[in-house]
Amino acid sequence: MKTRWYKDAVFYQIYPRSFCDSNGDGIGDIQGIISKLDYLKELGINAVWLSPVYASPNDDNGYDISDYKAINPEFGTLEDWKQMVAGMHERGIRLVMDLVVNHTSDEHFWFRESRKSKDNPYRDYYIWRKGRGKDGKKPPNNWTSRFTGSAWKYDAATDEWYLHLFSEKQPDLNWDNPKVRKEVIDICNYWLSMGVDGFRCDVITYISKAEGLPMGKFNPVMCGDEHFVLGPHIHEYLNEINRESWSKYDTMIVGEAIGCKVGDAASIIAEEKNELDSAITFELMEVDMKLNFFPVKLRLPKFKKVISAWQNLPPSCWNTLYLENHDQPRSVSRYGNGAGIYRKELAKMLAVTLHFLRGTPYVYQGQEIGMTNIALKEEEYIDIMATRIFTIIRKVFPPLMPLARWAMSKRARDHARTPMQWSGRPGAGFTTGKPWMKINPNHVDINVENEKKNPSSVLNFYKKLISLRLGNQILRDGSYKEYFPKNRSLFVYERALGKQRYIVICNFKEKNVNLNAIDMGARGAELVLSNYKDAPKAFTDGQTLRPYEARVYLQIK
Numbered sequence: 001m002k003t004r005w006y007k008d009a010v011f012y013q014i015y016p017r018s019f020c021d022s023n024g025d026g027i028g029d030i031q032g033i034i035s036k037l038d039y040l041k042e043l044g045i046n047a048v049w050l051s052p053v054y055a056s057p058n059d060d061n062g063y064d065i066s067d068y069k070a071i072n073p074e075f076g077t078l079e080d081w082k083q084m085v086a087g088m089h090e091r092g093i094r095l096v097m098d099l100v101v102n103h104t105s106d107e108h109f110w111f112r113e114s115r116k117s118k119d120n121p122y123r124d125y126y127i128w129r130k131g132r133g134k135d136g137k138k139p140p141n142n143w144t145s146r147f148t149g150s151a152w153k154y155d156a157a158t159d160e161w162y163l164h165l166f167s168e169k170q171p172d173l174n175w176d177n178p179k180v181r182k183e184v185i186d187i188c189n190y191w192l193s194m195g196v197d198g199f200r201c202d203v204i205t206y207i208s209k210a211e212g213l214p215m216g217k218f219n220p221v222m223c224g225d226e227h228f229v230l231g232p233h234i235h236e237y238l239n240e241i242n243r244e245s246w247s248k249y250d251t252m253i254v255g256e257a258i259g260c261k262v263g264d265a266a267s268i269i270a271e272e273k274n275e276l277d278s279a280i281t282f283e284l285m286e287v288d289m290k291l292n293f294f295p296v297k298l299r300l301p302k303f304k305k306v307i308s309a310w311q312n313l314p315p316s317c318w319n320t321l322y323l324e325n326h327d328q329p330r331s332v333s334r335y336g337n338g339a340g341i342y343r344k345e346l347a348k349m350l351a352v353t354l355h356f357l358r359g360t361p362y363v364y365q366g367q368e369i370g371m372t373n374i375a376l377k378e379e380e381y382i383d384i385m386a387t388r389i390f391t392i393i394r395k396v397f398p399p400l401m402p403l404a405r406w407a408m409s410k411r412a413r414d415h416a417r418t419p420m421q422w423s424g425r426p427g428a429g430f431t432t433g434k435p436w437m438k439i440n441p442n443h444v445d446i447n448v449e450n451e452k453k454n455p456s457s458v459l460n461f462y463k464k465l466i467s468l469r470l471g472n473q474i475l476r477d478g479s480y481k482e483y484f485p486k487n488r489s490l491f492v493y494e495r496a497l498g499k500q501r502y503i504v505i506c507n508f509k510e511k512n513v514n515l516n517a518i519d520m521g522a523r524g525a526e527l528v529l530s531n532y533k534d535a536p537k538a539f540t541d542g543q544t545l546r547p548y549e550a551r552v553y554l555q556i557k
């Protein structure tokens, strides 16, 4: 049944709240998405990952689901959704929906029942325990929430605590309960039968917790990981859903795999495992970020080393390629000088770096026009991560506030969630009303309308790149080899198949950098793509790469 269509796909991620607002209430919606389907078709992508559109009280913007089979009225109706899927399929675009089943909202019917009494039929849908200490006033163990603080919340109704690895409005489901797994299978089959082409499984590596929920090794921010990342029954549980649901359709299942190291990958994504088809992993994100939110300086050799390790996975494993999503800052601000004078070159160089690798590339909304981070005042941050960090630090150790502000200015999830910049007009073409979140003032320059008009724009570069990538056998199946791994400025690699090879050279520095490529044996290879108009047409052994310059050569032996 499985055609593994995702190996010939370029994905576009839509964060619906910030994509396009059709009715002027300031919140992006499904009719807004429908109005942009031709834009997506023109861009050339052939699959969409849609962040959650299910009913939700929005404690974590839809990642807290209160009804898995209902569409959030802010976004529209099931009829709108059906129209959207049909519109995508007509244009040859597949739809992968977010599936958030490590936890539900505390407003989900199951949890409202579960907390009522210890003998409620839904009690064991969640993870309840007695408190520690003589009077039970201490949480059952020392695990922390990924949004800071204890991962346990006391509930007076039954004098017990429930586990929440994210916010207290996101109680973790008890996957050891077969009824819970049945519910998940039922949810998957419901959407698959309505034409969904796959799922992006949110924090799927956390679903199986170690028996007895033992105390974690000390860690102030991420405590307990060793007891629930790729836990004892994860393979069994994923296997079961795969058998009962995912494998019955021609799906693509990509799991968000927090904590999954390159050495673990094959155990969960190798084709013969029948679990996930691919994983969104974090080792690359951790190169310049510590403890989930603290930025550290990018060291290119480390960055390249992580990419190369993942590129060299066994042949039955498939990579997910991304630099941005709704949880990460904007890549031009993260890996370079953001809105500086070389912004366009930089955005294009990062695109080249990613799209020539082996795996399925993902473009996050706005990345295709080179959107940047936003400057926010402390009170302008909205996302739960930044606001919680500010609250805790203010409470625990106020002298660290300037550091927290600095960290969030680089790293907060808010940067990715500012409304999509469609035009330079007020509302950025995103809304005619008051936007739910501040629009980046630079939308007057950086916007789709401008990008469409300008032949050398980031957007037009992405179009070229995507059309070059799709259907290209060298990029799909070719081998990968890195050159000059210790070079701190340049990322150089090749992709080869049969008698052909691409040579990719990317300058991560905002200055000229020389390359001595005599050992590559590529003299005379032909330039196929560059972010500078006048890059040399033929490969030479000595080259000078300009600020953020990217050059791709094709050699035919």
Ligand code: GLC
Residues within 6 Å of the ligand: 060, 063, 064, 100, 166, 202, 203, 256, 326, 327
């Ligand atoms: C994932 C999502 C993130 C969310 C979290 C909890 O990491 O990408 O946005 O906050 O899971 O659901």
Ligand code: CA
Residues within 6 Å of the ligand: 021, 022, 023, 024, 025, 026, 027, 028, 029, 074
């Ligand atoms: Ca709306």
